[in-house]
Amino acid sequence: DVQMTQSPSSVSASIGDRVTVTCRASQVIADYLNWYQQKPGKAPKLLIYSVSNLESGVPSRFSGSRSGTDFTLTISSLQPEDFATYYCQQSYYTPGGGFTFGPGTRVDIK
């Protein structure tokens, strides 16, 4: 089954900073990669699907890209409401594996 890793596991940043989170898949998953944001005590929220497509209502400061099996989530200018944990998820379904989330990257205030 497909394994997902994320780096860093946590990052401290200031308002206005550019923040980058990387996710790596253990095998080729094409563009089957989504990003979710989760705030404490809340359900995850879909941010980006299929590598780079912004979900409706998500601010344009969020963007996603891919290089091979490496995927990147970028927040161009960090805002107070962006402090949260970010998870990547592969949706390259295989009968032996299903869907997999990365371990998460926590973005907190420096």
Added chain:
Amino acid sequence: QVHLQESGPGLLKPSETLSLTCAVSGGSIDTTYWWTWVRQPPGKGLEWIGEIFHAGNTNYRPSLRSRVVISLDKSKSQISLTVISVTAADTAVYYCARVRLEKSAKVFDHWGQGILVTVSS
């Protein structure tokens, strides 16, 4: 706007059966969507459990397949999750979510608020 709400017992003893329901409002479950369950142990990451299509097709996480059943009740607009023989490792917040198809990719676009289930003797 579709809304999902999980419900069920919050405390179970080891070896008991976990039964949760997810009530869907603001939209029909008998449409071209999948519906999924995801759980999150306290302080840990997200774990996909399984999914069901409106036609009844199901897919499960391989490590849970022998203990999990997901079903639909279209008359009540509900999705159910059953996990048998629970242990402390099944303690988690359980979320239901709607699965939208983007071309051939599946995205979890609407989530319930989640329900904490604790397994303890």
